[in-house]
Amino acid sequence: MNILVTGASGQLGSEIKELSLNYTGSKFFFEDSKGLDITNAAFVDDYIEKNKINGVINCAGYTAVDKAEEALEEAKKVNIFGVENLVNSIKSRGGKLIHISTDYVFNGESFLPYKEEDNIAPLGVYGSTKRRGEEIVESSSIEAIVIRTSWVYSAYGNNFVKTMMKLGNERESLGVIYDQIGTPTYARDLAKVCLHIISLDRKIDRDSKIYHFSNEGVASWYDFAKAIMEFGNISCSVTPIESKDYKTLAKRPHYSVLNKQKIKNDFNIEVPYWRDSLKKCILNINKEK
Template identity: 60%
Template sequence: MNILVTGANGQLGSEIRDLADNFDNLNLIFKDLPDLDICNFLELEKFVDENKINSIINCAAYTAVDKAEEDSAIAQKVNSEGVLNLVKALKKTDGKLIHISTDYVFNGECFVPYKETDPVSPIGVYGDTKREGELSVIDSDIDGIVIRTSWLYSSYGNNFVKTMLRLGKDRDELGVIFDQVGTPTYAKDLALTCLRVLSNSKGNKISLKGKLYHFSNEGVASWYDFAKAIMQIGNVNCNVKPIETKDYPTPAKRPHFSVLNKSKVKNDFGIEIPYWKDSLEECLLKLKNK
């Protein structure tokens, strides 16, 4: 199975690369800009054809939530048009697609974990464009699924964990939002799930066509809880104080509640999902040993 991993230098793509040796039955081909641009259909189609690609894990995305409010055209090109290009390129090969989406397709006004069947209502450009990308997969004829995730972090790239560690070492005190609740997701855990979906016999036996899944680590936390855990586990002596969203205004609105129900992905693929603090410990240990 020849699998193209787009956005290969990002958090999720990098974690998939680290796990590649554990999946000998998968021939993983890692590509990112400038080597391959999913927004250039002719270039993408040629690459898929020449390399006999029969599956794609799409990790490519425009994820700058605040900048998307100004750069809406770029966000739409990557998050929507680029995904449609992937769908069109795979039609010829009858291949599989795993497309990664976000909790930002919800408005955050719910108070129980979101199921895949819950109505969506994006509250910003980022969420709007990611929803358009979802529909490109869900409404297509290819064997493709969408996996929504939340609060992604890794030992790679720029993310909340690295920012907190850096600021915590430079400052005695930090204010972090406590009235936005969700679940941190270690990109390694999501990467492992993507590879298992494509490789295990159960994943290959069921049709992926048009299916939607939620994946995050287990448990619930606010950004404040997340920051406190980072400082404690990372042995950083910084006082973290809770603040409200109104005290930290941003160009893009954030959903106040982003907890995802993972029952469907666990039942369909027989996976166990780690608790968020356990995965955070693993990530921080990896960062320490880098």
């Protein structure tokens, strides 16, 4: 296959790039927004045609959740029209698409892990634009799936793990929210899943194109921060605070744990426990220092 990975400079794109070295059967094309701006329809079409692309993993996204509240048009361009451009281009020549979406399509009022078919009610611009992107993939006739994920971190890019490690080394104590519950996801684990699915010989979509993937288990941001200090050997003390005492522009769901049974069944996937994956990522971050 000729596989295009968009958003290749981001956390997930970078992990796929590293792992792709072991995928000798396919040729990979990695592009960030400078190499391939997915909001430019003609450019996308031309790129896909010229390079005979027959698989796309769309890791590109407008991912700044708070900034999006004041940048609706920018978020729409990438999260909606960018996805539409990829879908249209694939539609005219065939090929598979894996598109990445988010737990922020839910309002967080559930108390049970969200299933793919549960009610959608995004709380902000990021979640609602990502939902429109999902709908474009869902309603298309192309062979495609959408993977919703949550709380992504990696040794690449900026994320909660790296911020906590930096602040933890600078300060004696930190307050971290304990009333938002979800599951951290090591981008490398999601990267493995994307590569596994895109490389399958069989058709990848079934009756519904939506799938959930995060690491296994449940945590609050407070629990996540405590584990980061533990595995990073950082002596900073972490205290629990409420969301109301940490104001952000965008509202976040209080609960966004994802049920992963469908992806496990359909693609025969084993999901690592979040603390085990976090330990591995911190080892990688420390190795690179």
